[in-house]
Each structure stands twice: as C-alpha cells, then as structure tokens.
Amino acid sequence: MQPTPEILFAALGLPFLGALLVPVAYRALGERVADAAAALALVCFGLLLTQAGRTGTVAVPWIPALDVSFVLYLDGLSLLIALLATGVGVLIFTYSGGYMPGEPGQARYYATLLAFMGAMVGIALAADLVVLFVFWEITSVASFGLVGHYRETASAQRAARKALLVTVAGGLFMLVGFLLLRWASGNVLETATFTLVGTEGSMIANAEAMRAGLREAGLFTPALALVVVGAAAKSAQVPLHFWLPDAMEAPTPVSAFLHSATMVKAGVYLLGRVRPLFLPSEVAPLESEWVLLVATLGLVTMTVTAVLAVGATDVKQLLAYSTASHLGLITAGFGFANHLGAEAGAFHVLNHALFKATLFLVAGIVAHEAGTRAIDELGGLRRDMPLVALVTAIAALGMAGVPPFNGFYSKELLFEAAYEAAHEAGGIAWLFPALAVFGSVFTFLYSIRFLMLFFGEKPELLGEVHAPPYAMLAPPVVLAGLAAVVGASPQLAVDAIVGPAFGSAVPGPPEHAMSVHLPTAVTPPLVMSAIAILGGTAAYPFYGRLHVGVRRLAAGPVSADRAYRTLVGGTERASHTLLARTQSGQLRTYATWVIATTVALALAGYLAAGVVLPPFTGIGLAAPTVVVLAVAVVGVLAVGRAPSHVAGVLTLSILGFMIAVFYVLAGAPDLALTQLVVETLVLVVFLLVLDKLPAFYGDPDRSRALRDGALALVVGGTVSVTVLLATAATPGSPISSYFAERAPVPGEHGTIITDFGGGSNIVNVILVDFRAFDTMGEISVVAMAALSVLTLLAMRGRGEAE
Amino acid sequence: MSDGESTVIVRTVARVVFPLVLLTAIALLLRGHNLPGGGFIAGVLTTAAFALVYIAYGLDYPDSGLFGRAPDGVSPFDSGPGLVDGYRYLSAVGLALAAGSGVVAVLLGVPFLAQAVVFVEHLPLYGEIEVASALAFDVGVYLVVVGALLTIVAVVGAE
Numbered sequence A: 001m002q003p004t005p006e007i008l009f010a011a012l013g014l015p016f017l018g019a020l021l022v023p024v025a026y027r028a029l030g031e032r033v034a035d036a037a038a039a040l041a042l043v044c045f046g047l048l049l050t051q052a053g054r055t056g057t058v059a060v061p062w063i064p065a066l067d068v069s070f071v072l073y074l075d076g077l078s079l080l081i082a083l084l085a086t087g088v089g090v091l092i093f094t095y096s097g098g099y100m101p102g103e104p105g106q107a108r109y110y111a112t113l114l115a116f117m118g119a120m121v122g123i124a125l126a127a128d129l130v131v132l133f134v135f136w137e138i139t140s141v142a143s144f145g146l147v148g149h150y151r152e153t154a155s156a157q158r159a160a161r162k163a164l165l166v167t168v169a170g171g172l173f174m175l176v177g178f179l180l181l182r183w184a185s186g187n188v189l190e191t192a193t194f195t196l197v198g199t200e201g202s203m204i205a206n207a208e209a210m211r212a213g214l215r216e217a218g219l220f221t222p223a224l225a226l227v228v229v230g231a232a233a234k235s236a237q238v239p240l241h242f243w244l245p246d247a248m249e250a251p252t253p254v255s256a257f258l259h260s261a262t263m264v265k266a267g268v269y270l271l272g273r274v275r276p277l278f279l280p281s282e283v284a285p286l287e288s289e290w291v292l293l294v295a296t297l298g299l300v301t302m303t304v305t306a307v308l309a310v311g312a313t314d315v316k317q318l319l320a321y322s323t324a325s326h327l328g329l330i331t332a333g334f335g336f337a338n339h340l341g342a343e344a345g346a347f348h349v350l351n352h353a354l355f356k357a358t359l360f361l362v363a364g365i366v367a368h369e370a371g372t373r374a375i376d377e378l379g380g381l382r383r384d385m386p387l388v389a390l391v392t393a394i395a396a397l398g399m400a401g402v403p404p405f406n407g408f409y410s411k412e413l414l415f416e417a418a419y420e421a422a423h424e425a426g427g428i429a430w431l432f433p434a435l436a437v438f439g440s441v442f443t444f445l446y447s448i449r450f451l452m453l454f455f456g457e458k459p460e461l462l463g464e465v466h467a468p469p470y471a472m473l474a475p476p477v478v479l480a481g482l483a484a485v486v487g488a489s490p491q492l493a494v495d496a497i498v499g500p501a502f503g504s505a506v507p508g509p510p511e512h513a514m515s516v517h518l519p520t521a522v523t524p525p526l527v528m529s530a531i532a533i534l535g536g537t538a539a540y541p542f543y544g545r546l547h548v549g550v551r552r553l554a555a556g557p558v559s560a561d562r563a564y565r566t567l568v569g570g571t572e573r574a575s576h577t578l579l580a581r582t583q584s585g586q587l588r589t590y591a592t593w594v595i596a597t598t599v600a601l602a603l604a605g606y607l608a609a610g611v612v613l614p615p616f617t618g619i620g621l622a623a624p625t626v627v628v629l630a631v632a633v634v635g636v637l638a639v640g641r642a643p644s645h646v647a648g649v650l651t652l653s654i655l656g657f658m659i660a661v662f663y664v665l666a667g668a669p670d671l672a673l674t675q676l677v678v679e680t681l682v683l684v685v686f687l688l689v690l691d692k693l694p695a696f697y698g699d700p701d702r703s704r705a706l707r708d709g710a711l712a713l714v715v716g717g718t719v720s721v722t723v724l725l726a727t728a729a730t731p732g733s734p735i736s737s738y739f740a741e742r743a744p745v746p747g748e749h750g751t752i753i754t755d756f757g758g759g760s761n762i763v764n765v766i767l768v769d770f771r772a773f774d775t776m777g778e779i780s781v782v783a784m785a786a787l788s789v790l791t792l793l794a795m796r797g798r799g800e801a802e
Numbered sequence B: 001m002s003d004g005e006s007t008v009i010v011r012t013v014a015r016v017v018f019p020l021v022l023l024t025a026i027a028l029l030l031r032g033h034n035l036p037g038g039g040f041i042a043g044v045l046t047t048a049a050f051a052l053v054y055i056a057y058g059l060d061y062p063d064s065g066l067f068g069r070a071p072d073g074v075s076p077f078d079s080g081p082g083l084v085d086g087y088r089y090l091s092a093v094g095l096a097l098a099a100g101s102g103v104v105a106v107l108l109g110v111p112f113l114a115q116a117v118v119f120v121e122h123l124p125l126y127g128e129i130e131v132a133s134a135l136a137f138d139v140g141v142y143l144v145v146v147g148a149l150l151t152i153v154a155v156v157g158a159e
Helices: A005-049 A076-099 A106-125 A129-147 A154-188 A204-216 A220-234 A243-249 A252-261 A265-278 A289-310 A315-335 A339-370 A386-400 A406-425 A427-454 A470-488 A490-504 A524-554 A560-582 A587-609 A623-641 A645-665 A669-692 A702-728 A735-742 A762-770 A772-798 B008-031 B039-057 B061-067 B083-107 B134-158
Strands: A056-063 A068-074 B117-123 B127-132
Touching: A005 A056, A005 A068, A005 A076, A005 A106, A068 A076, A068 A106, A076 A106, A076 A252, A076 A265, A076 A339, A076 A470, A076 A490, A106 A129, A106 A252, A106 A265, A129 A154, A129 A220, A129 A243, A129 A252, A129 A265, A154 A204, A154 A220, A154 A243, A154 A560, A204 A220, A204 A265, A220 A265, A220 A289, A243 A252, A243 A315, A252 A315, A252 A339, A265 A289, A265 A315, A265 A339, A265 A490, A289 A315, A289 A406, A289 A427, A289 A524, A315 A339, A315 A406, A315 A427, A339 A386, A339 A406, A339 A470, A339 A490, A386 A406, A386 A427, A386 A470, A406 A427, A406 A470, A406 A490, A406 A524, A427 A524, A470 A490, A560 A587, A587 A702, A623 A645, A645 A669, A669 A762, A669 B039, A669 B134, A735 A762, A762 A772, A762 B039, A762 B134, A772 B083, A772 B134, B008 B039, B008 B134, B039 B061, B039 B134, B083 B134, B127 B134
Parallel strands: none
Antiparallel strands: A056 A068, B117 B127
C-alpha cells in the first residue's frame, strides 16, 4: 500500500516547525518546553506508526531546473530509522526535562535537538541523493551545535570542531560519490537521475545496469569508496572513529540521542540503503569489492574500538568507544554478501539503539547523582538505585551478547554471516570470524565493567548518591523494558519492524522471511558466542592490567587522533602565517592584496578563455575630448607630487571634474551630473576628515614605490583590456534600441500607460522601471553599508571580539 | 573641525548656499523622470549640503540649531551626533517606500516593481500633468541615499 503523502511530510516538517517555535515557547513555558517537545516527537512517532507496512514514494518537485525533486520513500528500513529517531526522541526530551534544568542555553538546546530529529527523519525518508545529502549535513551541523553546547569550555569547542570537520569532510567525499552515481545513471538510464530508490528509473531499480556502467568507466570502486568514506565518517568507523569519544562533551541526553541511537546510525543506514546498488545478489565473498571493503572496515572497527573501550577511564568515553564498536558490527553485517549479514545489520540497528541509549541515560543519571563519571571512582551504586541497576543489567548484558538478552541474537547473526562467508571462500576469509570473536571478547569485558559500577563495594570517596527524578528514570526503564521484550521474544520484534527493514537491504526480493530464536543445537555461531563469553569471563580478573596495557598502546605513535591534530594544527599555523602577511592591520596591505588578487584572477580568466584583443583602428576623438583627457592626465601626475593632503585631494578632484566634462562631451548628461555631485561630496567629506589623517606623505622607500608603481600599471592595464574586450562585443540587436523605444511617452496614449516607461529621460526610466529590481538591490546595499559603518565604529570600543 | 572655528566666510557662504542646494536637489528629484536628474543625484546633493553645514558649524549644529535639542542627545550606538538615529530611520523609511511601491504593483496583479504613468488632465495653471508611479520609487531611492550617506558622514565625522 502506498504511504500517505500528507502524513509523511507532516512527520518530516513538524520537528522543524517546532524548532522555529521553541524560542517563543521557551519564553511562555520555561523548562516545561521539554514536555512540549516530547509531545511533538510523540505526534511524529504516531504519524509514522500509522504508515507501518506501507511501501512507496511520494514526491513534490523541488529544483525542477536540476531535476531534483523532493521524493520521500518509505519502506521497512527507512521506517525503522525514522521510528528510532522519533521514538527515542520522545524519551530523550522527557529525560532532558529532568537533566537540563539549571543548564545554560536551553532554548537553543531544544531547538537544535528538534531540528536534528527532523533532519534524521529526513535522512530516513529521502529517496533522492541530494535531499539525503542536505539532511545529512543538517545533522552534522546540529551535532556541532550540541557537542559545543557548553560554549565557554575549550574542550567542548575543540570537540565540536572535530566532530564537524570529520563528519562534514566525510560528507563531501560522499557528495562526490553521489555525483559519480548520477553521472553513471546518465549513461545507462534513459535520463540521469539523483533518485536512489523507489521509482522505475531509480538507481536501485536498475542496479545491474548501474554496476555495469560504473565498471565500464572504471568508477565502480571509486564511487563505492567515496560513499563508504562518508558513511564511515558519520558512523565513527576506524580510522575516523576518534571524533566520537570527544563528542561526549555534549550533555548526556545528546550523547544518548545523537551519538548512539540515531545520528551515528545515519552512516550504517546509508550502507544498508546502497547495499543493493553495489552488491549483486550472487557473488563470492572475496570477489566483491563491497564485502572486502565494508565487511573488513566493520570488523576492524568493531575490534579496535572494543579494545579501546577497555582503556577508557570515563563512563561516557567507554560508551562512546563501545558505540563505535557496535556500529562496526552493523557495518560488518551489511558488509557480508549473504542474507544473514543484512539480517544482523538491520536487527542490530534496533538492538543497539535500545541498549546503548539506555546505558547513556544511565551514565547521565550516575554523573548527575553521584557527581563523577570516572570509572575508578564509582562502584556499589546498586544500593542507592536498585531500579537503575536492574535497567543497567538488562542493557549491559544485551551489549555483551549474553543470551537471552537482545544483543545476543544480532551478534549470533553476525557470527553466522562471518562463518558462512569464511566457509564459502575459505583461506584468508577465516580471519572474518576470528576477528569477530576476538572483538566480542573485549565487548564482553567492557560491558561487564560497566555493569560492575553497580556492584561490589562503594568507594569511600564517593559521597551521597541521590535517587534520580522520575523524568530521568522513566526513559531508561522504557528502553530497557523494550530491550527485555526483544530479548525474551525476538521474533516479535522481527515480525513487527526488523523483517521489513532487512528486506530493504537485500538486492532483489528476500529469499525467505527472517526468523530468529534461541539456538536449540550446537552450531558454529553458538560456539563462537560461547568462546567470546567464556574468554571474556576468563579475562575479566585481569581487567586492570588490560586497561593499563590498552592505554599504553593507545598513547603510542599510531593514532588517528594524533594525525588529525597534526593536520589541523598545521593548517592553523599556515593560516596564522598567511594572515600576518596579508592582513597586517594596515589599509595599504589589504588594498595591495585585494587589488593584486583581483587583477590576477581577471588576467588568468582572460588567459584561460584565450581572448583576443580587437584590432586597433586608430583614435577617433574630437579635439575637445583630447584636451579634457590631457588635463585629466596632468591632474593625475600632479597627485603623485602633491605636498599635502589638501593639495592631493584638490588635485584628485581635477581628474573627477574632467571626467564629468568628458561625459558631457560624450552626450551623457545624467552621468556627468552624477559624477559632479559625487565628486563634490567626496571633496567635502575629505575636508571633513582631513585634519585627522596622519601626515603619511613621508618619503616612501624605493622598493615599495617601485612595487606600488608596478601594481598600479598592471591594474591600469587590466582595466584597459577589460574595457576594450567589453566594448568590442556588439550583440546583433542591442538592448539599447528597446530602451529607446519603450522609455518615452508614445505618440498616442490613453490616460494610463503601463507598458511604456512614460519618461523622456531614458537613464532614469531604466533605473526606476526597466531595471528597478537592480536599483532596489543597490539602495539596499547603500543602506547596509551605512549600517555596517555605524556598527563597526560603534562596536569597536565594546571589545566584542575579546 | 576640532581645532578652532571655521571662518566667517565659510559660515556665511554655507548659510546662503544650503537652501539653494536643497532646492536644486528637490528640483532634480522631481524632474528626473523626463530630464537629467533623479533620486540618486538628488540624494547625493542633499548630503553634500548637510556636509557643508557640518563643516561650517560643527557636527552638533543640525541638532541644536535646527531642532533646539541639547547636543548631548547621543544615539544608542554611542557614536556620531544624535541625528544619526534620524538618518537611520530615514534610510529605513526610504527602503520601505521603494519596496512598498513594488508590492503595490504586485497587489495590482503586475510584476514586482512594474511602474505606470497616469495623465491627469484639465488642471488649473498646469493643464495636463504626468504622474509617474516611478516617482514614489525614486523618492524611496532619494531617502535611502540621504539617510545612508548622512549616517556615514556624521559617524565618520564624529570620530
């Protein structure tokens, strides 16, 4: 059944509308705005829920000239992501109502969070690559604002910048990949398209032809790699994972929402979405670039970040590395060519959102109520908050992959997918399952470590621990309850939501319906799970030593974060050096650089276009004109020799008035009049400010005089060339004849004329009628300039830029 | 301006020339549709007239001499004489007038900023007179130019 367009657009538009209204609502409601936002998210969630089970596209044209249309596509996968965004959104807004009071910038916080939620729904529903990209970038910008929520702290600023640079840079790679896809679609389809999915002429509907076209042009691997880089940056895959732990500077509800449940899922969502495009339905695992690239990337990320999580000292940092690790699991799942992989990916998207958002919210409660986030300083919290301990146990055991909790099933699917791939390909492919098991040992380790915050002895230094308010308690309880339900009866979740989502990530129709249950026989994946759990249990007593070892390893020379710092630091230093040279604070330096750059660009443009100067046909000037111009030249020469400011200004105005005379001679009275009054005004203004200027007419040194002279000559030459080129072009029917015809009052006319200018001064009629829009723009600029002068001069003393 | 008073010659000339320049400016504005002139030129000329007054009588004179206000009427922007506020409103009004004249055209069902001309006949003394809707737009241009340039002149002059 087709989705209802109004409902989809409402679910997409409401959050943005809400974001606009937040500042007003905050004034009226104060901190209760959290409830309003939660209600709005609930409405969106409900709207989307009514569309469950429907598949299809709805479209409105957006940029018809570029063939970009606002196409929304709904299917299982997009519904899963959109429901996660809005559903977790409801809980996050509720939780924020308990977490945020007393924090600064709440209106900004809720507005950004709502806009983010809308953008996330947009990513899920976009069928068009351009629309997808726009929403993708909106989430990056929202993440920037939220990570940097505590604007005053330097670490938050650094973290926000890092998150923005990495995700947006990745997004740009992705954009290039999208453009390659569009180009390829132009070759193999009837019309080039940006539409990824959902229509007859979409890329995925013609995946076979698209792949063939890309391969023919040798662009298959580049396009795949570019899209994967974008997804990897967003989903914190190695080696672009390092921004995620830093992003924990954000308020904890943001970490739970953006950096575990939703935004970082955008990357893996995209992988699931383009999977049918890049992956043929029948292929050997080691022959497909998709498997080699994506599965390897996912497994390496899963293992590396799981190890790093063991080295974490901060609760949220541990969860951040763990998030990257689980995103790696999802990536790996989508990376395997068999159906099991897609099942693992789709199912783990749901499972991870459930347990990880819970754990983040728990971390927020712990930090809020115990006053610290350092793992070493926490312990025995079970006595003070038993309910939170229960919630944590459900979520952490799910994260560890212990049966019968929810994470176990999706991890089993991944093990099975890895095992099948290795079984089929043999040889080096056995590294896949080995790596998956190795990573899972560490996953188990840090999951248990997190759980142990609630058990054991309470450290003496840890002071009074309060019980959390209900607004903060209810969301994790709901999430953990859902996780427990999924764990107890996985088939229920699969039938309801995961099954259709898995179908979207498979090329062609799925061969069989997805079914998940507790294993009843000893199978290879069960053995792998057992190894992971037993290995983790055996290694847990040595957690302290592992922790130290990992920290030592992470401080070593090979670190993505170090590479980032070197790159950004180098850029900053280069920028400082350049700034000191080009923007010295002296007007002369600015003028030199601006003028020289303009000239260089113009001349380079002429060279690149290969323009030819018109032939010289002799000078055809009347005697009076020659005299006037000669006087002007003399005036210019005199300016250079003027002994004082006043003399200089007066001499300069000789030039101006001569130009006015020239206009008169050339038959342009309006121009002459304008030139005259402007010249007069400039003269008067000069006189007004003259005695404030420094007497800077001292002796310039030789090299500077030469440099300035050369620059002046080049500028003059460029302008002359430009004038010659511009005037040489004469179009067949010049527009001036139209103006001359339409501007005056026609010979015969009625009382009202609208299609003629009705004035005999053509210049003015052009200004106020034919080209009134231009004039409108110009006077806006004039008014803007006045405001800028006013603001700059008035703000100067206020030290806004401290 | 800071160092000492301007000479009597400057003051006297300014006093005589100021109204003449203003008159010329308004004439240029009104006849612009059919003869050389127009909003921009008239605006610049008006600004020049005011600048002359500033030079001759100092920056506070238009405020105290024309409106009888105390010279300490400082604008909220804390720079320039008190009249700067007035100038800012002037350019805002001008911009609104220019844009408004375009919106009226839209309301009448023609494109934004389309202009029309109406001939009013049988007037005493004048006989037939041509009223161009473009005049409203031109007055808007004039006000923006006067307001903006005077803001700049007054603020920069006050430095």
